[in-house]
Amino acid sequence: MNRSLRLSALAVVLVLAACKPHPEQPQATSPAAKPAPTQPATPTPSPAAGLADVGAQPKLRLPTVDGKTFDLAEQRGHWVVVNYWATWCGPCLQEMPDLSALAALREYIKVVGIANDDIAPAELQAFLQKHPVVYPIVQVDPGSPPADFGLPPTLPISWLIDPQGKVVKRFMRPVKAADIEAAIAAAGGPAAN
Numbered sequence: 001m002n003r004s005l006r007l008s009a010l011a012v013v014l015v016l017a018a019c020k021p022h023p024e025q026p027q028a029t030s031p032a033a034k035p036a037p038t039q040p041a042t043p044t045p046s047p048a049a050g051l052a053d054v055g056a057q058p059k060l061r062l063p064t065v066d067g068k069t070f071d072l073a074e075q076r077g078h079w080v081v082v083n084y085w086a087t088w089c090g091p092c093l094q095e096m097p098d099l100s101a102l103a104a105l106r107e108y109i110k111v112v113g114i115a116n117d118d119i120a121p122a123e124l125q126a127f128l129q130k131h132p133v134v135y136p137i138v139q140v141d142p143g144s145p146p147a148d149f150g151l152p153p154t155l156p157i158s159w160l161i162d163p164q165g166k167v168v169k170r171f172m173r174p175v176k177a178a179d180i181e182a183a184i185a186a187a188g189g190p191a192a193n
Contacts, residue, residue: 051150052159056167058082058148060112062138065124070112070136072165079184080161081111083175084152086142087119087127091174092156100133102177108163108190109180111135116142116152162187 052058060072060082072080083099085092096113103111115124115137124139145151149159153172160169160183168187171179181192 051152051157051170052148052167053170054167056148057165058146058159058161058167060146060148062114062140062146064136064138065115065121065128066136068136070138072112072161075110075161076165077163078108078110079163079180079189081109081158081175081180082114082149082161083111083156083158084114084116084149085156086115086117087124088117089155093131095156095174095176096131096133098177099175099180100135102180103133103135106181109184113137114146114149115139116145116155118142160184160187162189 058072060070062070064070072082081099081102083095085096087093099111099113102109111133113133113135117124117139118141119127121139124137128137140146142151156171156174158171158175158180159167160171160180162168169183178192185191
C-alpha cells in the first residue's frame with residue numbers, strides 16, 4: 001500500500017507538471033489582455049566594471065598603516081599614482097622599488113599603495129620593514145574595496161590621477177617609473193629629464 005501511495009503521488013506531480021504551459025509556447029490571451037512588458041537584458045559587466053576609468057574624479061580617504069590619513073582630495077596640484085598591490089603578488093613586489101624611487105625623486109608626483117591583503121596589520125607592518133617604500137600605504141579588505149576604485153580584476157593595477165583629480169590612465173599590469181612619466185608627459189604634464 002505504501003508503494004501504491006508513492007506511485008499515485010508521483011503520477012499527480014507528473015500530471016500537474018505537464019499542465020504548465022511550455023515557456024516557449026504562446027499562451028492564449030483574452031482580447032482585453034495585454035502582454036506583459038519585457039525587461040531589457042542586464043548587460044554582463046566587463047572584468048573592469050566598477051573601476052575608476054579615464055575622466056572619472058574618484059574620492060579616496062583612508063587611514064594609512066602608520067596612523068595618518070591619505071586623502072586624494074588633498075593631493076590637488078600633484079600627479080598621483082594609486083597602486084593596488086598585495087604581499088603575495090610577485091609583480092607587485094617588483095614594481096614597488098620603482099614607484100618608491102619615483103615618489104622620492106619627483107616632487108610633483110605622489111604615490112599611495114593600497115594593500116589589497118587579508119592579513120593582520122602587524123603582518124603588513126613586518127612585510128613593509130623588509131620591503132620599505134617612501135610613499136604611504138593603506139590596507140583594505142579585499143572584499144570591500146574603496147567605492148570609487150572597485151574590486152580589482154588583477155594585481156597590480158594602478159591609476160594615474162592628474163593635478164585636478166581626474167583619472168588620465170589606468171594600468172592593468174605592472175608599471176615602471178618610465179611608464180608613469182611617459183603617461184604624465186602624454187597628458188600634458190612635465191616631461192622627465
